[in-house]
Amino acid sequence: GAVVSQHPSWVICKSGTSVKIECRSLDFQATTMFWYRQFPKQSLMLMATSNEGSKATYEQGVEKDKFLINHASLTLSTLTVTSAHPEDSSFYICSALTGYGAKNIQYFGAGTRLSVL
C-alpha cells in the first residue's frame, strides 16, 4: 500500500512554456501533499504544502505565481511551472501524507526531472 505516482518522470521544454506535473496517491486518500525541489546531490527543499480544497501554503522564497499548485481531489495534486526558464531546471518530487495525527507518514513519488532549454 501507500503508493504515490508522479508523472511525467522526465520532461524537456522550451523556455517560456509551462509544464504540469501530476502527483497521485493510488491506494489512499491524501488531504495533504507536498512538493519538493531537489538539486543534484543536494537535499529536498520543501516548496509548498498542497491541501485538498484550499490554497497551497508556499515556503519562503517560493514564487506562488511561478509554481501553481492545484489539489482538486483527495488523490491528485498538480504543480505547474509557468513560463519556465533554464534556472527552473531541477528534480521536482512530491509526497503524500497518509494517516492522521501521530500516524502521519509521507510517501514519495518517483520525481520529475525538468529540463528547460
Place this chain on the structure above:
Amino acid sequence: GENVEQHPSTLSVQEGDSAVIKCTYSDSASNYFPWYKQELGKRPQLIIDIRSNVGEKKDQRIAVTLNKTAKHFSLHITETQPEDSAVYFCAASIRQAGTALIFGKGTTLSVSS
C-alpha cells in the same frame, strides 16, 4: 523556522561495520523525526521514524535515538552491507500536527566489501 543539520556529509565503512549519522534540529516544537534512504535515481524511502515521546526505536539492523533535551537524533546501522550504500536524509516535522518536514542535507553512505 526549523533548521536541521546533518553530519557527516559522507561516510565510508567496511562491510560489517556500524554506521552512525547524526542530526540536530532547532525547533523544540518538532515532534516527528523520520529517516529516508534514497538510492541513486530513485525516490526517498522511509526506513525508520521516531516520535518525541520515545527515546529509541529499533528495526532489525537499524535504530534511531532521540535526545529531546539536546535536540538531536541519530541513525545507527549495524552490520552494514553493500546494499546499504545510498544517501540518507534525516528530517524534522514543522508546524502543527507535525505534517510538513524539513530535511537535512543528506549523508552519502558507502559500504565497501
